[in-house]
Amino acid sequence: MNETGNEKPRPPVFVVAPARRCGTTLLQRALNSSGTAIIYGENFMFLEVFPGSLPGILGNLPLKKARTREVREQVLAGNYDIDASAMFPDYEDYARTMRSQLYQVAGYYRKWSLSYDRQVWGLKHQIRRAESFAAFMNFFPRARFVFIYRNIFDVARSDRARFPNDYPSAENFAALGRKWRHNMDFMRSVRRDNVLHIEYAEIESDGQRFVSLLEEHCGVPGIKPDVFSHRINVSPVIDTLDAQETKTSYRPPASLSLAEYDALRLETSDHCARFGYPVPSPEELSSALRQPQEDDQPRDAR
Numbered sequence: 001m002n003e004t005g006n007e008k009p010r011p012p013v014f015v016v017a018p019a020r021r022c023g024t025t026l027l028q029r030a031l032n033s034s035g036t037a038i039i040y041g042e043n044f045m046f047l048e049v050f051p052g053s054l055p056g057i058l059g060n061l062p063l064k065k066a067r068t069r070e071v072r073e074q075v076l077a078g079n080y081d082i083d084a085s086a087m088f089p090d091y092e093d094y095a096r097t098m099r100s101q102l103y104q105v106a107g108y109y110r111k112w113s114l115s116y117d118r119q120v121w122g123l124k125h126q127i128r129r130a131e132s133f134a135a136f137m138n139f140f141p142r143a144r145f146v147f148i149y150r151n152i153f154d155v156a157r158s159d160r161a162r163f164p165n166d167y168p169s170a171e172n173f174a175a176l177g178r179k180w181r182h183n184m185d186f187m188r189s190v191r192r193d194n195v196l197h198i199e200y201a202e203i204e205s206d207g208q209r210f211v212s213l214l215e216e217h218c219g220v221p222g223i224k225p226d227v228f229s230h231r232i233n234v235s236p237v238i239d240t241l242d243a244q245e246t247k248t249s250y251r252p253p254a255s256l257s258l259a260e261y262d263a264l265r266l267e268t269s270d271h272c273a274r275f276g277y278p279v280p281s282p283e284e285l286s287s288a289l290r291q292p293q294e295d296d297q298p299r300d301a302r
Contacts, residue, residue, distance in 0.1 A: 009110065011194075013122035013144045013218045014047070015039060016133070018183035019176065021158035022150040023200045024124035025232065030214065033224040037120035038113050046105050047125050051139055052132025057098050065091045102139055120220055128179075130186035143194060144218050147187050150200040151277040152180045152268045153285065156260075157253035162234065164254065170263040173256070177267030184271060203228065258282055 015027045028039040068091040071084050088094050113121035122144075127133050137145065156176060160167050167173060188197075196217040203210050207228055215221050232249040234241060245251050256264070261282050272279050 010120050010219060011142045011144050012106070012109070012140070013037060013039060013120055013146065013220070015122065015124040015146045015148065016187070017126045017148050017150070018187055019152075019155050019159070019180045020126050021155045021162065021233075022126070023148045023203070024126060026203070026228070027146060027148060027214070028124045029232065030211070030223050030227045031120075031122070031218065031220055033227045034215075034220045034222040036118065036222060037122065037218065037220045038116060038118035039122045039124055040109065041123065042125055043123055044125075044128060046102075047123065047136050048127075048129050048132040050105075051102055051136040052129060054099060054102065054139070055135055058095050061092065061095060064095075099139075106140070120218065127183045127187070130183050134186065137190075141194070145190075145192075145195045146214065146217065147190070147195055147197045148200060149184065149187070149198070149275070152177060152264065152272065153277075153280055154200075154253070155180065156256060156264055157285070158233065160256065161251050161254035162239070167260070170257070170259040173260045174263040174267050177264045181268055181271045184275065188275070256282075256285060261285065 013031065015024045015031070017024050028041075031037045031039045067086050068088040071082065071087045072089070074082055075084055075087060109121045109123075113119075125133070137143075156173055159176070196213065198210065198213070207225065211223050211225055215223055234245055234249055234251045236246065239245075239251075241251075265279060269279050271277075
């Protein structure tokens with residue numbers, strides 16, 4: 001380990017998107033290529049489920065302390081003819097213990113990352129419940145966040161290709177659109193110095209500038225630009241691959257039916273206009289599928 005006990009811990013880095021297939025894996029690969037950082041895979045319990053429960057536990061603490069103490073004292077005094085549903089051994093200690101668990105998980109990630117000689121640790125994440133992730137951000141004010149965005153129509157085609165069983169009907173694309181829309185509203189509203197907002201398309205249009213921004217924001221020098229020169233969007237661990245996919249680790253975007261396209265468009269066209277994303281016609285989507293250069297990740301970081 002290079003970090004000493006007297007050195008202030010370096011902030012963790014969280015790469016966050018409003019949905020799958022927005023580029024979190026690409027940024028994970030880029031940051032990991034530095035040799036300084038190690039960005040792990042998704043952990044929804046750590047980043048959403050558990051922190052999302054903590055505001056309800058920690059909120060209104062004086063009242064909860066008083067109520068649980070009153071019930072406990074009556075029971076200990078021999079009054080068993082009361083409803084003791086609110087009884088805790090000590091509510092303040094319980095709240096403190098629950099909060100500390102979140103930081104113990106962070107300590108677990110940091111400990112093992114340092115043992116791998118990586119001074120910066122983090123995770124990639126796609127938001128499921130924005131309110132819960134907002135709570136996580138509040139518990140880690142020193143962390144660095146990278147918010148990456150992508151046109152929902154590109155997201156839908158890529159996600160359909162990777163997870164076809166998740167889209168048995170047009171309503172599933174409508175649900176994807178609603179989730180993307182809600183999470184985009186939340187993410188775009190966050191304006192903090194520790195949050196870097198980037199567009200997926202920016203990586204390809206000005207790759208060198210993007211790498212510099214990412215290195216500076218995350219405190220991770222040495223990102224290898226050649227990471228951006230090839231596409232990886234499937235895994236032999238969780239996907240059934242054909243021969244070409246096994247060779248390239250890449251699966252081309254899938255098509256959308258007219259009904260699926262309309263379901264997605266009706267949910268997202270206003271937000272696409274607000275955020276500057278073109279809404280392609282069904283014909284344009286079909287044409288794009290025939291173009292080999294219209295792929296799922298940037299080709300280089302010029």
